[in-house]
Amino acid sequence: MEKEKDFHTSKFKAIKNIGIVGLGLIGGSLALDLQRIGYTVHGVTHRKESAREAEKKKIAQVISTDTSILKKCSLIILALPLEKILNPEQQLINALPNNAVITDVGSVKEPVLKIWNKIHPHFVGSHPMAGTNESGIHAGKRDLFKNKAWISTPSANTNSNALKVIEQLAISLGSQWVIADAKLHDNAVALVSHLPVLVSGALLQTVSNEKNHELLNLSKTLASSGFSDTTRVGGGNPYLGVSMARNNKTTILKNLKSYRNCIKEIEDAIISEQWSKLQQILEENQKFRPEFL
Amino acid sequence: MEKEKDFHTSKFKAIKNIGIVGLGLIGGSLALDLQRIGYTVHGVTHRKESAREAEKKKIAQVISTDTSILKKCSLIILALPLEKILNPEQQLINALPNNAVITDVGSVKEPVLKIWNKIHPHFVGSHPMAGTNESGIHAGKRDLFKNKAWISTPSANTNSNALKVIEQLAISLGSQWVIADAKLHDNAVALVSHLPVLVSGALLQTVSNEKNHELLNLSKTLASSGFSDTTRVGGGNPYLGVSMARNNKTTILKNLKSYRNCIKEIEDAIISEQWSKLQQILEENQKFRPEFL
Numbered sequence: 001m002e003k004e005k006d007f008h009t010s011k012f013k014a015i016k017n018i019g020i021v022g023l024g025l026i027g028g029s030l031a032l033d034l035q036r037i038g039y040t041v042h043g044v045t046h047r048k049e050s051a052r053e054a055e056k057k058k059i060a061q062v063i064s065t066d067t068s069i070l071k072k073c074s075l076i077i078l079a080l081p082l083e084k085i086l087n088p089e090q091q092l093i094n095a096l097p098n099n100a101v102i103t104d105v106g107s108v109k110e111p112v113l114k115i116w117n118k119i120h121p122h123f124v125g126s127h128p129m130a131g132t133n134e135s136g137i138h139a140g141k142r143d144l145f146k147n148k149a150w151i152s153t154p155s156a157n158t159n160s161n162a163l164k165v166i167e168q169l170a171i172s173l174g175s176q177w178v179i180a181d182a183k184l185h186d187n188a189v190a191l192v193s194h195l196p197v198l199v200s201g202a203l204l205q206t207v208s209n210e211k212n213h214e215l216l217n218l219s220k221t222l223a224s225s226g227f228s229d230t231t232r233v234g235g236g237n238p239y240l241g242v243s244m245a246r247n248n249k250t251t252i253l254k255n256l257k258s259y260r261n262c263i264k265e266i267e268d269a270i271i272s273e274q275w276s277k278l279q280q281i282l283e284e285n286q287k288f289r290p291e292f293l
Numbered sequence: 294m295e296k297e298k299d300f301h302t303s304k305f306k307a308i309k310n311i312g313i314v315g316l317g318l319i320g321g322s323l324a325l326d327l328q329r330i331g332y333t334v335h336g337v338t339h340r341k342e343s344a345r346e347a348e349k350k351k352i353a354q355v356i357s358t359d360t361s362i363l364k365k366c367s368l369i370i371l372a373l374p375l376e377k378i379l380n381p382e383q384q385l386i387n388a389l390p391n392n393a394v395i396t397d398v399g400s401v402k403e404p405v406l407k408i409w410n411k412i413h414p415h416f417v418g419s420h421p422m423a424g425t426n427e428s429g430i431h432a433g434k435r436d437l438f439k440n441k442a443w444i445s446t447p448s449a450n451t452n453s454n455a456l457k458v459i460e461q462l463a464i465s466l467g468s469q470w471v472i473a474d475a476k477l478h479d480n481a482v483a484l485v486s487h488l489p490v491l492v493s494g495a496l497l498q499t500v501s502n503e504k505n506h507e508l509l510n511l512s513k514t515l516a517s518s519g520f521s522d523t524t525r526v527g528g529g530n531p532y533l534g535v536s537m538a539r540n541n542k543t544t545i546l547k548n549l550k551s552y553r554n555c556i557k558e559i560e561d562a563i564i565s566e567q568w569s570k571l572q573q574i575l576e577e578n579q580k581f582r583p584e585f586l
Contacts, residue, residue, distance in 0.1 A: 129515055151514075187508050196519050197519070199495075203488065203552065204578035206488065207585070212480075214477060222485055224423075226485075227486065234523075245571060262499050262502070263549060266491050267553070270545065275538075286531055290528075292512070292520060
């Protein structure tokens, strides 16, 4: 009861010290924005070399490879790769104050909640929809989250004050605050984020399977912005691709099968020269896309 | 013999009048650039309304819906949609001077050569690799072809002086001049231009097939630049998509089948949880892509 009372007073505006675990693209960008807003940011990074680089770039006011610097923090953001969020080190768990609010940035939420709801009473699952092609200690940049969706996925036992703190965090970063069920979130990202990565990757795979060197060389000359855009996410970080497939397996497989059926439908229309059917499919696609921009 | 002699003297630099049939994105852009270089451009457009618009925008010095204005031209560029290049109106054929050089801008070259090599003795097949999402009389813009590849696909009976004229045209527009066999060209564009359109379109189709409205609404909120880029070409002009499928059918079907096998390979790796195999595929894709940028 006493603890709960302590916690009630630690609303976002009353928070002074924010901990960020992981200072890559997401963690580094959060740290830069939160410093500017006026918070004291305590950044934890795994490697000493990264800590030195982060200090040089003034990514946070306090930087260490030692998780004990989190002891002073009332809000801690786990800006780690998904696999590390799902397999947290005991040292990290031990360093999290019991009355702090904890959130993460993982792109899959059901498996994260399953683990973290047991670890910490004030955990809130988050997925800020921001990213660039870059990664690492030099990737952080200001305003990365501005005008982007910040999805949090509370479950039945999520502490409502902790959720309020994360809402205020998202709003203070200029994000659009979205609440969603974790399973629905995982299905939605499978469809518009994970599926595109694999669809785009398979296109690169198809071209690289081509054995005719003369054809490949001419293809390199002819490839323009269309090829570049369609293959961008498929040519990204392989670790991320595997991680989403591992942790959102069932939904991704369902989507891949539906997708393969759509490819087959297009093939069949072309084989049987049903040009009006193909025209209709492509017209519907053209009309549908603007809803997602 | 006399005609051939006349023709020999009409090298690109000696040319004063250039005809452009079709004043959309490609034709309009060519007209603007060629006027600036110092040529008198005669633009033919199908509709009177378009002719008036083109006159207002000063896209060409002479503008008409009447193909007879082409009589004065020593170089004529057919900047028409592929289907119209493949099914030319008799009136257009009749208006082409016998000693002029004729080229086109179609994205498939074997079917074009099959028809046009019979129609005109100085025909050269071309495919300038330039485009934007826009189309129509207002789409034309300067320097569209600068630093882009301009592929010409001479056949055994292509007139070498006509080819020289088109080379000089491409160079004067700032394009990179590329010569390729028509069949090899069609295979290459199938791989890096036509296949991406269908792969990208099938992704939109898969998402639009989703029946759960709550899921679709959340997906719209979560869709970010990755979804936007991967679906860009698939959400483009349906007419172009059908046209490429019709006229490059065999090669596109071969590519779609290879692509579907790649999707199946990814599915199988995920089903059997062969994460190191999936990692290897995605790593190879990441390494392969920069060669095509």
